[in-house]
Amino acid sequence: MTRIRRFVAITAIAASVCCSGCTVIPASGPYTVDEAGAGDPLSKPFQRMIAIEPQPSWSPEQTIRGMQAAMAAYPDDPETLLKYLTPKARAKWNASGPVAVIEDQYEVVPDASRDGTETVQKVSIKGRWVAAIQEDDSYLPTVGGMDRVYDLVKNPKGGYLIDALPNELVLTASDVARAYRPTNLYYPSRNTQDRLVVDRLRLRLKPTERFAQTVLERLLEPPTGALQGAVLSSFPPGTKIESVTSGEERVVINLSGPLDLLDLSAEDALRAQIRFTLNKNDIAKGRIIEIQVDGEPYTVDRPNSDENWLSNGGESAYYISKGALHSLGKDGPMGAVPGAAGEPREGYEDFALSKESNASIAARTATGISVAGLTQEGRWQEVIPGTDLTPPTWHRDGSLWTYDRANAVLLRYDPAGGRGAERVAAPKLVGLDVTKLRIARDGVRVVVATGKNTVQIGALTGEGAGMMLGNFQALTTTEESDEVVDVAWEDDEHVLVLVKSSKAVQILNQINVGDGETVGVPLKDRLESLAALEDRILAESTTDKGTKILELNQDRQNWTPKVETNAGAPLFPLG
Known part of the structure; x- marks a missing residue:
């Protein structure tokens, strides 16, 4: 999307928010901006969340909702979320844990059941769990009620700041649907190496990177915990995706690393891993897949190739x-x-x-x-x-x-x-x-x-x-x-x-x-x-x-x- 088109999109969204009478988060944000990709066969179109920093006029409840929106934007904009935290909380917090996914309809309410003070206000997010996205990108459904309590203190500049934050991101189901895509990766079975095994996970879309590159780079990593020790990889350690480009009839993937150019069985498995991972995620879309190593031809995979791997x-x-x-x-x-x-x-x-x-x-x-x-x-x-x-x-x-x-x-x-x-x-x-x-x-x-x-x-x-x-x-x-x-x-x-x-x-x-x-x-x-x-x-x-x-x-x-x-x-x- 061009710069002018993005401005128009932001203006339109701001206008629609204003007209809706929304008072929880002012008309100044957060925004979702349509990202380019609809016409690119190697990408997936999506909307990127653009959060705003806490406002002096916000109540504690509004601050918590703004923080949650900033969590949705965090991978692309890590700075805004930190502005919701006190220096003490900022020094301790990180996003290293699983991503907690909750239902879209959640409540933010003062927590009268827990003792507060004149300087600390306790506010709860109440809703229902949907899933957890683990650090290996696996998506694990969960059930039950969610009740997170946050301590808020007065900001000297007006409004409120959060004084302690668990090491996690809390996203709504809509946040996940907007920023993540269900993705199937394929690995050769360890006990019968003529068969591929599918590994399903959730991958976050990156505004600066084609989805094909995101998927292939994840394919170079170990599978999720469900398949640890059960599958192999045809990519030797140290392999890198240097580039992924496409034309009307061809996708070109340039690799680097210690690939054995004379090992035909490894070549066949590598080609199959790439082919099924791209095709089953509707990325290559029937194109010829040319695989290069350091810019030199390595192997070519054509549509409707042998399906015996499945x-x-x-x-x-x-x-x-x-x-x-x-x-x-x-x-x-x-x-x-x-x-x-x-x-x-x-x-x-x-x-x-x-x-x-x-x-x-x-x-x-x-x-x-x-x-x-x-x-x-x-x-x-x-x-x-x-x-x-x-x-x-x-x-x-x-x-x-x-x-x-x-x-x-x-x-x-x-x-x-x-x-x-x-x-x-x-x-x-x-x-x-x-x-x-x-x-x-x-x-x-x-x-x-x-x-x-x-x-x-x-x-x-x-x-x-x-x-x-x-x-x-x-x-x-x-x-x-x-x-x-x-x-x-x-x-x-x-x-x-x-x-x-x-x-x-x-x-x-x-x-x-x-x-x-x-x-x-x-x-x-x-x-x-x-x-x-x-x-x-x-x-x-x-x-x-x-x-x-x-x-x-x-x-x-x-x-x-x-x-x-x-x-x-x-x-x-x-x-």
């Missing part, structure tokens, strides 16, 4: 009828699979399907978990004994996992290992009532349901004998009287959680595992289990005539019957 392990749908596995096409049933897996059988439940390239089916029985290949010669064979195991789940590397509730241990069975099930460390699960455990198709993230109403997200860290399940973060906790019926991975970012409430009403939520964003899915029929893959969601429904398979329509509002009778336990490979 492979899901197969796309076919299946279901169970009378204990036999059947294929499910887009238009309906396609018959039973060959071999023992396609034969009717009693006493088998909680089925799981491996990658399609060498597909096997696993099921839980009264004595353990059994496996059968989807071939004419395939036969059922018990591979993990146990009488109190969670439903099985496959890893993309071909191993089969379950949690032994009786012995409180996580078990992994590798068909290629020639040994029985081996223990995998999961210290944070000890003492918890683990009811469900499902590994994501990326081979890293794991969703775990504990008790009746809690769902957590963890990650498989390390590799080989050093692999463990950790990095747990809460995903959702329902009311104590509710019960989690089923969980299923929809894609790399989203988990579906089916809950039965105390009123016998079911709720189906799609939850983003990176930032907790939740979207409800309408329900009409009673559901028993779920399976999902990208834009397809299947469910088993119980009726007076038995069970049937439903599929959620593309409008995400209605369900269509796919198999009307004797059909349940829908399945997709992995997830």
Whole structure:
């Protein structure tokens, strides 16, 4: 935006504030100024907050609101906020802690419940927490009431100053929506290095820097705590982003640092990290991506390049009828699979399907978990004994996992290992009532349901004998009287959680595992289990005539019957 256009914008905003009759903050501020970027493919348009310093005529309540506005502007204007503080507070305060996010509608009130003096006035900000943006840029939703008390003293020049301030920035949800953007970064998995894992965070827009540069510079840093130890980087330490430029058909990224120009595998992973990070954030927009090192050509990534870095392990749908596995096409049933897996059988439940390239089916029985290949010669064979195991789940590397509730241990069975099930460390699960455990198709993230109403997200860290399940973060906790019926991975970012409430009403939520964003899915029929893959969601429904398979329509509002009778336990490979 040009200097003249910015002046016009400020004048217009000031006029609108004045006309609105706002008395909390005078017409002189704060302002939001539209920043350039709408026509730049490497940038994101946004509004920058311009705060004003405390005014001699302001009350204590107005001063607190002005301070909060100055917090929203602080990253771009650190000086104005400091003018709200006494010298003592200024010497102690810093913005090193997490960013506290509160609802837009908050109160600023004198705090009569706490003792003040003639020289100190206590004022509270009261509202509700929304989230915290951690120092690693992760966005963690929070709940509950917020009550911050501030001590204000008279300013010799008139008005008030704040005498103590916690080491944090308090922003409203609108402040965050204006200045931050949800961003997906991609890192290679540590345990299967042919697959990328998405890391979702919030990045602050910078007026002096293209968003593409902001994103790529963050990609050079370690992932958020949720993926620490679970992913790698194709960028060697010391790599820098020297410049990011674009034309109509090409984005040029110039790197510097100790890159090995002869390591083709590293080149492929680096290109994939950059490609998916830019494309999934709608930055490159179908352009050719040229990567340089010290200004010299290094590699080129073209639109519609190989997508195997985000492979899901197969796309076919299946279901169970009378204990036999059947294929499910887009238009309906396609018959039973060959071999023992396609034969009717009693006493088998909680089925799981491996990658399609060498597909096997696993099921839980009264004595353990059994496996059968989807071939004419395939036969059922018990591979993990146990009488109190969670439903099985496959890893993309071909191993089969379950949690032994009786012995409180996580078990992994590798068909290629020639040994029985081996223990995998999961210290944070000890003492918890683990009811469900499902590994994501990326081979890293794991969703775990504990008790009746809690769902957590963890990650498989390390590799080989050093692999463990950790990095747990809460995903959702329902009311104590509710019960989690089923969980299923929809894609790399989203988990579906089916809950039965105390009123016998079911709720189906799609939850983003990176930032907790939740979207409800309408329900009409009673559901028993779920399976999902990208834009397809299947469910088993119980009726007076038995069970049937439903599929959620593309409008995400209605369900269509796919198999009307004797059909349940829908399945997709992995997830």
